[in-house]
Amino acid sequence: MTTAAISPGSQTLRRMLANPSVIIGGLLVLAILLMGLLAPVLGTRDPADISPKDRNQPPGYETTVRDNSGAKVPVVYRLGSDTLGRDVYSRIVYGARISLVVGISVAAISIVIGMAIGVLAGYVRWLDGIIMRIMDGLMAIPAILLAIAVVSLFSAGLTSVIIAIVVPEVPRVVRLVRSIVLSIREEPYVEAAITAGTRTPVLLVRHILPNTIAPLIVQGTFIVASAIIVEAILSFLGIGIPPEIPTWGNIMAEGRAVFQLYPHNIFYPGLVLALTVLAVNMLGDGLRDTLDPRFAKRV
Amino acid sequence: MFSYLLRRLLATIPVMLLVAVFVFMLLRLTPGDPAAIIAGDYANDAQIAEIRSKLGLDKPLPVQFMVWLGNMFQGDFGESFFYKKQVGELIAARLEPTLSLSLLTIILTVCIAVPLGTLAAYRQGSWLDRGIMGFSVLGFSLPVFVIGYILIYVFSIQLGWLPVQGYQRISDGVGGWLLRLILPSVALSVIFVAFIARMTRTSVLEVLGEDYIRTARAKGQTESKVLMHHAVRNAAVPIVTVIGLSFAILIGGVVVTESVFNLPGLGLLTVEAVLARDFPTIQAVILLFSFIYVLINLAIDVSYTLLDPRIRY
């Protein structure tokens, strides 16, 4: 034991950076983030560009197009073209943006809402029963059905898809936060703070809520993964993001009809989608093992 | 026992009521006139007015809710304005493929996942454990429609072993029925096997750390019997719980799988109904699925009393 102050946080950070899942998953997620951010400079063309003469071409197809000045320039369809002659490669690269925006905003929104409701349920006794019954009710509706129900309400679009995925995620966050609040408020150090005259809001922020950070980071990562999948499912079913916007689900939906002849329209976006979700899940797994060993046991 | 069952059954009423309120509000929350939405895009004013009075949409909300709920109880789920049929009939016609797919998937999952998870826990830290857990993360990350298309591509298009898509009623021959369900249920079960194997491993590992496992070893019991008689037996409650919870994912998966494999079940009906904005059908399907889910979890709660003598009714 050294005399220096070793904060529990710095120890966790060191453990985290030594975990292979965190490193590999984290790097992959970073790569996909960069792909989305740098989409215009990654050798892409306008993902909405239609070219009737180049429909349903296999990967590597080369041709020429006329640019604005009318000159012929050679282009390559690295991953082939879809039924409207759009460049699948460009659509996949741009599609990363939608997936990431949906994943991250769903996680952020559901954690903020879930945390607020969860703390209320865990700390205000008379509200607990009511809130938890409502959450039970929401959880009784299978998540994808609930999302489908919500999108069916609004016109298709990014916002409605995000709302649709947030609604079924919230009860899960509420349950997690509530269970942590309920167990931590019994800890002797919290009771000591109560006898120390600490007011309830300070008590929550200082002693109780810090315990939810690690589990929520972990939970948040898994929400990102599942939101990306649900968005892809909704788009694939044709009830998510409007089809003209390039998303992985939309590219696959586009390719469904001609799948037997041109499977690449389904396989490439599917592969990228699976890889993205895998990366996020690996990151989540690693974070769970290092940040929150107790949670690792629970789930 | 009977009073326990009754109590548990009564306890599901508030949950079901909340689901009903939500499903009911669904239509009322939509911007615009519900009657116009139900009637669809090609209805004239007279038709809309007829729907409004038929559904009592001109009455106050609570009254509408009671009327609606009352109709549901009598098995009257309303009429689909898209299919021009009673929703009840529509659902009945679509029940078989969904039930077949779900049942096959569950059987497949439990038979694979529980032994895999137990094995991983027993050989914790070994390459076997790491392999099973690696598969589990992978299975968790592969969306069911991607798996579905890979399977179709390999087994139907390239190898030609199995039919590409479609469904055959069981009454038209068990062989054809099963043949067409193999790929869908394998595709659908991947995520469950991943999920349940992982949870089984966690539960068994937790039990293996318990004092009574040490007691059993101190008696001179063999490792395999320690595992089977003591560990798995005690891990049964959490495993069964997880299987119950995963029905929610199953139902979501059914919707997607039926679309990929073109199985004319309730999932496909849901998607068609959403695309057609056929609200009576959407409401009925959500209500039905939720009700089944709640009942399954009730059954699982009741099964605890058989699995664990500490839980008493």
Add this chain to the structure above:
Amino acid sequence: MEKQNVLEVRNLTVSLPRNADRPNAVENISFTVAPGEIVCVVGESGSGKSVTASAVMGLLPSALNPSAGETLLQGEDTLKASPNRLRDLRGTRMAMIFQEPMTALNPVTRVGDQISEVLEIHTDLSASERRKRAIEIMESVHLPDPEKMVDSFPHQLSGGQRQRIMIAMALVLDPALLIADEPTTALDVTTQAQILKLIKEMQERRGTGVLFITHDFGVVAEIADRIVVMQNGRVVEYGDRDDVLRRPKQPYTQMLMASVPSMTPPDRVPRTGDKAIEVSNLNKIYGRTGWLSKDRIVHAASDVDLFVRKGETLGIVGESGSGKSTVARCIARLIDPTSGSISLHGTDIGTLPQSRLRPHRRKVQIVFQDPYRSLNPRRTIGQSLIEAPVNFGVPVEQARKTARDLMELVGLSGDALERYPHQFSGGQRQRICIARALAVEPEVLIADEAVSALDVSVQAQVLELLDDIRERYDLAMLFITHDLRVAAQICDRLIVMKKGVIVEQGPTKKVYSDPQHEYTRLLLDAAPGRDVTFGSDTAA
């Protein structure tokens, strides 16, 4: 010619994983257990006593490896035995019972089946014969109505009954060696006395050699024939009971013996100061009966009256479920009393709503049992210590200065304020908790089993600290404990509780020498080793 020893441990060394705080869990230890003899291995936490027991049984966790020595069970080295051979030996020639009877039995299997499992593994008896044997052995460990109980599940039995089942299971095949790892630590004192008696009876009747692991010197005094004292993985002293307990040779053993509180209360001058706190008609009822629910009502405290004078220590003793902690937590207003008054200088805080209670919280502070959970792991000691004073309006700088002084008062360095709880030992943390309680200059200090989780030597120091600060600040101290030795030494007056009711109260000395209530007598009689005065012959 002496009979062959049941167990001979020779130069046993068990190594720890590389990153541990010392190279070996136990190092070069040797001792023997003869047939019909009880050998106690005693030591504080981390001494390696349980590792020794597990090594003999071959039940060491995989991270620990025996690296040298041998453990001879009737001449056969169990360290070298194959896994199959070990399984044959377990249950037949050596058996083990554990600390937690609540968790050591499989919760989903009938107790009779768990006993007959041993017979199933090691004998060819038929199912009905196994059942018969199970009932017989249950009868011999004095379980009531074994014919019926054989079909019970563990959760239907009391803690004492479960430990009897464990003993029955261990002894059903008459092993030569019984290893008991803290078998009574989780039990109430009256139950503990019965179990100790049973182990002794079984051992005498069957001639079993017993290796008994414990940290409790009272228990040692009660049952040991010979004693092995361990510290940090080494044997410090080894000898006959009376030699070790009364005439310890090694300084460490002498220190331990001096730390064991005596059952004889010292003379204390009765306190005559003002009443700092007065509690009357305090009730706490848990549970509600409702429609379709079967909750039972528990009267955790009924009509409790008590007062504590300034500078006085009032002890509340009782077994688990006696309501002693409920009373303490009601007084600290961590739970709301169902009815009754708690008066601090004429202000009744018993029924004040939380908002108006806050200014009064300063006056009543509490120190909890578990030092590892009493400090927020994410906050420095300094932050924890100034929290309360700052809440009550003390400027931060002044609070920090007071915190430094308090740290030194409780025997720690003021520099430690910058560190985090995980950098301190259990005893140090308990000192920090005491400093934290003192930071707001309370009038009443509640110590809720505050020394129960500590090793005996640390316990003695913390007790002394508590007594010092009571004297120095003229504190009224409410001392909750299940340990009659501790209570004898620190309390001026004593309240004995049973099932939520006060059954006896009076000056400590009088309660110990002349108990009036039958239950008090039962408790005092059950206290292990009550007639032994530890280290008595060394002082001279």
